[in-house]
Amino acid sequence: MSDFDPFPPVSVVLVSGASRGLGLAIVTDLLERGVKVAAFARTVTPELEALASKYPEDTQFGSVDVTDEKAAQAFVKEVEARLGVIDGLVNNAAIGQDSLHVHTSSDRIAQIIETNLTAPLVLTRFVLRRLIGKGLKGRVVNVTSICGQRGYQGLVAYSATKGGLDAATRSLARELGGRVLVNSVAPGFFASEMSAVLGANQLESIARRTPSGAMTTPEDVVPTVRMLLLEQTNINGQSIVIDGGGSI
Amino acid sequence: METLDRPAVRKLMGEVLAVQGKTLPADDTAKLADIGFRSLDFSELALRVEDEIGDELNFEAAGLRSIETIGDVLDLLVEIQGQ
Numbered sequence: 001m002s003d004f005d006p007f008p009p010v011s012v013v014l015v016s017g018a019s020r021g022l023g024l025a026i027v028t029d030l031l032e033r034g035v036k037v038a039a040f041a042r043t044v045t046p047e048l049e050a051l052a053s054k055y056p057e058d059t060q061f062g063s064v065d066v067t068d069e070k071a072a073q074a075f076v077k078e079v080e081a082r083l084g085v086i087d088g089l090v091n092n093a094a095i096g097q098d099s100l101h102v103h104t105s106s107d108r109i110a111q112i113i114e115t116n117l118t119a120p121l122v123l124t125r126f127v128l129r130r131l132i133g134k135g136l137k138g139r140v141v142n143v144t145s146i147c148g149q150r151g152y153q154g155l156v157a158y159s160a161t162k163g164g165l166d167a168a169t170r171s172l173a174r175e176l177g178g179r180v181l182v183n184s185v186a187p188g189f190f191a192s193e194m195s196a197v198l199g200a201n202q203l204e205s206i207a208r209r210t211p212s213g214a215m216t217t218p219e220d221v222v223p224t225v226r227m228l229l230l231e232q233t234n235i236n237g238q239s240i241v242i243d244g245g246g247s248i
Numbered sequence: 249m250e251t252l253d254r255p256a257v258r259k260l261m262g263e264v265l266a267v268q269g270k271t272l273p274a275d276d277t278a279k280l281a282d283i284g285f286r287s288l289d290f291s292e293l294a295l296r297v298e299d300e301i302g303d304e305l306n307f308e309a310a311g312l313r314s315i316e317t318i319g320d321v322l323d324l325l326v327e328i329q330g331q
Contacts, residue, residue: 098309099306099307099308100287100291100309100312102291103305103306103307103309104306105306108306153309154309
């Protein structure tokens, strides 16, 4: 008989990059399930303000740039004082790329790495230190991308950060033993984002080539994030691809 | 910043194609697909322009997706230099 002590569902979750898209969908879903949710983004959007009005006791939203380490840490302390210790973290904040590597400036490469890889690692470290120091268990979900596992033109630096975060997920899961579950969700391309750079015909063609017949939407990803934060599954150190089978 | 005008860029484009044993048509409406000028050839041309003007030309890939003719290539490279 194992003396394995199950991981409780999270009670206070911090979501970075929550102003729109997947981050906003995750925040909304967790609040609907009674989880206390803190979230930050560069801008607190009307959608977040509406959620704050609807769930005044369960939310704390702030305008924080994820690369501003001091501001992010101050926000974590505010959340802890108001909602309780953060035992769930969703690293979602990221910036995109649409430029060939040889035509991407070194400053832009550094910015992508700082936002998509360094910042989540630093934020995770800070949240984990406060969690572990209090003897608590927790869960981390990193939002990566299919780009971390497959090659795509125009996304070299972006892919490097997402692959790096997937690698960190595995090592963190190993390092944190029985205290914290750490996983990644790796979505395929969102039609909403690709529509900015591809035409309707190209989007239709991608959808046709996807075995499920559809490109990924934020709503497709939310149930997996919810499961990783709330359900007893023993999934740990995994990168779960959600792309309709487009990469198989 | 020094810039290259359209004829100068056209001359460099001809050199890129010449290395591959191809000839740059005189007609700017000629299709890139017909002359075998691919996206990496555009990169090579942009890097040659960089060498001439002594500065980097960094740009998004979105503009590359819409170029179809020789004229499109020349227009884009002249435009990028002006940014």
